[in-house]
Amino acid sequence: MPDIVSGISVGIMHLPQGMAYALLASLPPVYGLYSSLYPALVYFFFGTSRHISIGTFTVLSIMVGSVTEGLAPDGRVTASNGSLTEDEVMARELYKVQVAAATTVLAGLIQVVLGLVQFGFVGTYLSEPVVRAYTTAAALHAVVAQLKYLFGTSPKRSSGPLALIYTLVDVCFLLPETHLPTLLVSGVAMVVLIFAKELNAAFRHKLPVPVPVELITIVAATLISSYGELSSYKVPVVGEIPCGLSPPSVPDFSIFGEVIGDAFAIAIVGYAISISLGKTFALKHGYKVDSNQELVALGLSNAVGGFFQCFAVCPSMSRSLVQESTGGKTQMAGVSSAVIVLVTILKLGPLFQELPKAVLAAIVIVNLKGMFKQHYDMVTLWRSNKIDWLVWLVTWVCTLLLNLDMGLGASVAFALLTVVFRTQRPKYSVLGRVPGTELYVDIETHRGAREVPGVTIFHSSATVYFANAELYLEALKEKCGLDIGKMITYKRRQEAKQKRRDRRARRRARRQAKRRQLLIRAASRREVFSVEEEANRWKEASQGKKPETASPPTLVVEDFSMRPRENSTVLVMPESPSKGSWVYLKGTDRDSDTQEEDTATLDGDDTATLDGDTLDGDTMTLDGDTMTVDSCSMEMVSLGSLGKWTWDIHSIILDLSTANFIDTVAIKLMRNVVKDFGEIDIHVYIAGCQATVVEDLELGGFFSDAISKGRLFATVHDAVLYCTNSRKGSYASPSSYDCSLEINGTRL
Structure with a gap:
């Protein structure tokens, strides 16, 4: 019973939202009702979330609308005299339906394929700042798209980069042509909706179910328009709504090549919204949502719905909250809401033929109030994290200027670049031991930490890979105080x-x-x-x-002195x-x-x-x-004996506890570090390696006769104990650290 009550409440919300969001998709309102019916039934069989409500959504509707307007603009089908006949208008609308259906089917297939190959983690690349900024910018796109219904004008809707600017400029030029009766209807509808929603929010704790303000507004507007004959004042109305269900049809596959980029963007955005809402409710109610199964379920909902002329759908926050707050515990609530929509399509559709489009546009804009409030994120992010603030701002600007599809790609790329930048320039520090413990912390931020004499413990806050390998080496030289390159040269x-x-x-x-x-x-x-x-x-x-003998001398020496x-x-x-x-x-x-x-x-x-x-x-x-013949035998040159450098370090410990992988560039760097510092009798050890890092080192050929696994230690403290004990064993100085070096037999 709670699921049925919840489903009726959600079904009542589906009616006005479905028809209103169909306008965002540049489609007749009845297709919004279709999109609220078929996908909800498919999700009932394949979905894993119990509380989300599948149906039309603002962002996806405006994304579909940008595709339909781009491939089927208002001037695509025209008569020879430059004006559109009724049949030509109908042909254009049908072509828009075909474009929307093909885009939806392709997006659904992409989601199904990604789910089958266990690619459900793709949604994690859309961080919260990216999603919130993207939806906020999409809300502005939706507002601009509805201005023509609010003012009763017919601006040319552009597509591609800067389409929002061009459309807004065109609307401003057409302001003198504003249709005053339409503006009056939309203004009154917006005031009524805002006032009623505020009352709903104020008394939500006292009401068992929210008052269906939107449905009441639609019914009242339809009655006023029908009995007041607003159509005689040239106020645009919904028009004919066919009774019954349309038969399924195969989409036009020739359109796939033109919409594949938009379809991929719709698939990713829809899945990101769906999985975020699903995990939110699952965490609250203590059950688990399978990300890959959710991707398959959403893909099937879109793919099957596309055959019934539906446009792309995903869960809606407002409907999901109503479904959860009114006692819905399973997807039976979705089935109940689908029944309400089905009854409306079969029996009540013709009653809404006199509904003014301006009222539907007002419903869309008022429902975007929550997205407009997301602009406050810039203030909170500026206080908490400047990088996330920059991601939010870049996403917002790119989505506004580059349109929804290219804006999404640019936003995700920039967000990933910030991750690369932060890992490329991590924080490097020298660790010291907290007296009386086995803890090693940054000596610059912890005053109580003491550096181990003769041992430098080098720590990086990020993993070492090709993008930061050279910076890692430079930081190591700086922290050790030794320019190893000049010394070896x-x-x-x-x-x-x-x-x-x-x-x-x-x-x-x-x-x-x-x-x-x-x-x-x-x-x-x-x-x-x-x-x-x-x-x-x-x-x-x-x-x-x-002389005693007469033998002549064989050698004459003139000067006997030597x-x-x-x-x-x-x-x-x-x-x-x-x-x-x-x-x-x-x-x-x-x-x-x-x-x-x-x-x-x-x-x-x-x-x-x-x-x-x-x-x-x-x-x-x-x-x-x-x-x-050569009194000076060939010996290696000692830097210390030459008197150019002096140092008191005998061991370096590289703390790799933060590394979860290491690539071939970093392995080569580590090998060179061990070799170079070894030439000046500074021994290099590695501590805190995870099993995957050790495996990468083995596969990368890091270990050899010169570099054995004896240089690896489980913890930094183990490495420190080894360095200090081996140093004491080498020199007769048990009570203190002997920081002298011995290079090739020469004691420094």
Whole structure:
């Protein structure tokens, strides 16, 4: 019984709203009644919401109207003399019906397909600011569309971008031609409706059901128009309403290609409104609404209704509230309302033939009062969230200027761009530990947090992906206080400079080794003599004594003092007389800043061992003795030893607890971060990864021999404990953090 009472109340609302919203769709009023009948019956079998009322809705009606006016404008079918005959007007109206039906069927099919492929989440891309701003702008479109009925003029209705502006300008130019009787009827109807609705709202707690103000207004206006003969004053009326139901017909499929964009927009907007209302009532009454099933149910309602000349439908907030407040608990209330509409179509339709269209236009405008109040959202959003305020404003402007279909696409695109922008520039912070806890918070916003000495905990408020990867790296450098790029570049230059020095030293060593080899070979071909004997012989000759032997000396030395030779080699006498050998020692090279000592030994057997392989190396062996030709071995350059930078960080922890995915660009970035900071002995660890992020890292090839899973930690606190304990184990400083670094054996 409650469902029947609720259905009767909603059915009474369907009658005036169906006929009025048909005018928004640029269709005869009877098609609004059809749209209130067939879709409600189809939804009864497939829908999951118990409280929403399927039928005509302002926004969808104006969207359908923009399509019908665009494809079937007033001047499309004209006679040769420029005026329209009655048959031609009828032909134009029928073509509008075909366009509306084809658009509705296509929109319904789109909804069904999306529901079958489990695409019910598509409605989530229409955020609340987008939906409210879009419906507010659509309400303004509806008002402009009804001005011709209020003033009794015939402005040219435009389509496409800036259509609202063109139509409004045309209406303003036609104001001097305003039909005063029509303006009077619409004005009186609006005053009566506003006053009655305010009384309804004031006494809604005392009334069991709302007073059907709109139905009473329609009945009264019809009686006044019929008995007052308003048609004689040229006040436009509804006209003939056929009795009975029209047979189903197949829509014109050739129209699909022209309306596919509009149909998709209608499908998305209708579903967004339906699922938002359905979830609202489901949450209030404790049941669940299946989003995918709702999409299928709404699609079938539109697709089946399109075969019966219905235009696109969706739930209405006003009717749904009445259905819920009057005790409706199931969709039997929708069936009851459909019965009321059916009786009206079959028996009561002709009674409304004298109903002035101005009254229906007044009903539309008064019912838009709730949407006009949504302009106050700009004030509340400005106070709470500037980004949502900007989304609301852009949606409102785009919908007004670009029409409903293109405005919706531009609005959704802008809303998604704001999400990308906010994830691209998140908040980066360095975390510190709250004393006595395992909590780590931003040290800039929490004064009680203390940074762990030697450990930098870097946190990003958004996930890391291709759009913010470079910004993530720049923020990490800034928070650490280390320009890792410049540091590594400087190190590379120093390493290259050191390599050049070593190459020059090796070339000098090879040249000197070759000279020694030639000298040794020359000495092996001469007779070996004793320097001591020759010296004694020269001494006796100088004293006038006759030498003991007459063998001539094979070597004459003009100056016995040990002066350096041109190749910085001096001749040294052996320490032991029993071992006659030449010993050559290389002295200091005045052009070199390093001390090099090279030794070549020639024993008394006139033989020398020269390893050809060692001549190109760092050492050369002569008969078992080792000669070092390059005293400075090749070592990695230490930034700390060069004295250009100093730092007190030994570990960096990347907190990825906010990341729900990581793409290949971010994985490559992480790999480079670990490698680059590792070159200056700063170890990088990752904490707080979700299972999906770890899986992405594995598939992206992040882990290797150099980067193991030992760098991953479940929490930031675990990573901090590991860093501090491993640091204490490396250095003998158990009571404090040792912030010195050791790079390639060099302690800084």
